[in-house]
Amino acid sequence: MDASQVRAFLAVAEELHFRRAAERLHMAQPPLTRTIKQLERELGTTLFDRNTRSVSLTPAGQAMLEPAREVLEALRRTTEAARSAERGEVGLVRVAFAGVSTHPLVATLARRVRSERPGIELELSSQNFALPAIQKLATRETDIALGRWDVLPDGIDSRVVMGDRxxxxxxxxxxxxxxxxxxxxxxxxxxxxxxxxxxxxxxxxxxxxxxxxxxxxxxxxxxxxxxxxxxxxxxxxxxxxxxxxxxxxxxxxxxxxxxxxxxxxxxxxxxVHLRAAWRADERSPAVRAVLDALLEVDQVDEPSVxxxxxxxxxxxx
Missing domain, CATH: 3.40.190.10 (Periplasmic binding protein-like II)
Known part of the structure; x- marks a missing residue:
């Protein structure tokens, strides 16, 4: 049984009319009839009682109705999950940050992600110093690092997100x-x-x-x-x-x-400016979405004291 057969079955079961079901599926009636017959052969049972004047569900067809709807709903959710991931709307993004001076920026980022992209889960990891954060990034234990570094490993991109002195x-x-x-x-x-x-x-x-x-x-x-x-x-x-x-x-x-x-x-x-760092080969849409949010809420100017x-x-x- 494939998705097209499930859709054909549900259309006929809900319309109880092959022509209307075919119109609903934007197809001709003969291919729809063949699809239903093929499904019945595969299942080894009759799903519809039909004559020249009416179509009705058999007990087997009635039993199949709700599970078939659940199958299509699961397919819809699966498709939407994949599309949401591609749009950067869902996923896990790990952020390592170093030092108390990063805390306000991290808090702002977390609130923005929670508000604008609630499907993304942020895993926040605080480090006392910046070196462990960049090491975690290089070994793919985190996705974004916030800290201050003079030298970055190969394959790491960065940008100043807050001026400091x-x-x-x-x-x-x-x-x-x-x-x-x-x-x-x-x-x-x-x-x-x-x-x-x-x-x-x-x-x-x-x-x-x-x-x-x-x-x-x-x-x-x-x-x-x-x-x-x-x-x-x-x-x-x-x-x-x-x-x-x-x-x-x-x-x-x-x-x-x-x-x-x-x-x-x-x-x-x-x-001594604060930088955001990420892997240059990063392809995760969710990570890219969080980076965009971070770079949009940056505080390039020095903090006002x-x-x-x-x-x-x-x-x-």
């Missing part, structure tokens, strides 16, 4: 807290809290590069496992920490002040 987190009582910006040379001898040097953190790399440019070795007093811990240590006056304007925009500790890092005399600061009042939120210079 370096700022220095200092205790509110620190001598640099009232400055409009801080020159990196001023950090010579300062007690610094850093992220782990072996996790591929872009901030650890920028600290090293900027210190080398000013010909001094950073005085690291503590290594924090993540950004939130680093800022807690700054609040506790353990030391200062190099971080991002996007991190400052989402902090609320009144004991921490964020001071922009000034460009050196020789040029601008190293890039309004100054907070002394009684609420972090102070930003």
């Amino acid at each position: 370096l700022v220095l987190a200092v205790p509110a009582t620190h001598r640099l807290a009232d400055q409009e910006e801080v020159h990196f040379a001023e950090l010579r001898g300062e007690r610094l809290v850093t992220l782990p040097p072996d996790e591929g953190s872009v901030l650890t790399d920028r600290l090293r590069r900027l210190a080398e440019a000013q010909r001094f070795v950073p005085q690291v007093v503590q290594v924090a496992p993540d950004t939130q811990t680093a800022l807690a240590l700054v609040s506790a006056e353990v030391g200062c920490s190099l971080t991002l304007s996007s991190v400052a925009a989402n902090q609320g500790d009144p004991h921490v002040t964020f001071v922009p890092v000034a460009a050196s005399e020789g040029g601008g600061l190293p890039d 309004p100054p907070a009042s002394p009684s609420s939120g972090s102070k930003v210079r």
Whole structure:
């Protein structure tokens, strides 16, 4: 039994008239009659009692009526599922993101996908640092990665989705807290809290590069496992920490002040922009749909960090 035979059977069963059933199927009556006879031979039973004046269902035909409708409905759903997948309306898309600064963008993306493409399931995976996220992308353990990288593996495409810049987190009582910006040379001898040097953190790399440019070795007093811990240590006056304007925009500790890092005399600061990365050979319509949504809600400009009042939120210079 094939789909055309099921459709022919249902047309005759619902019309109880071969000519009307043929018109409904946009075919001539003789081929329809042959199809029904062939179906009856294959089933080994008669489905219709017919004479020159009427057509009626036999008990076998009556029993077949609802299952036949279920078959056609299943075929319709199967066809629609395939077409929806091709249109990028359904599917699983895995997104790996690194760092607290990505959280607002990921939340915006998730809300947009849920609203506009509810058939797509987002699997969100948070990483402390960007290196594991890009490694997951290269090994096909995730579909989209959000993070900051200086070098990408072969076969990976990327685009900046949020501009960012370096700022220095200092205790509110620190001598640099009232400055409009801080020159990196001023950090010579300062007690610094850093992220782990072996996790591929872009901030650890920028600290090293900027210190080398000013010909001094950073005085690291503590290594924090993540950004939130680093800022807690700054609040506790353990030391200062190099971080991002996007991190400052989402902090609320009144004991921490964020001071922009000034460009050196020789040029601008190293890039710390947030990027979306994906495999260049990606063919999944669902992944492409999520990428389109992500690139449409991007925040290429640097995050706006309004100054907070002394009684609420972090102070930003």
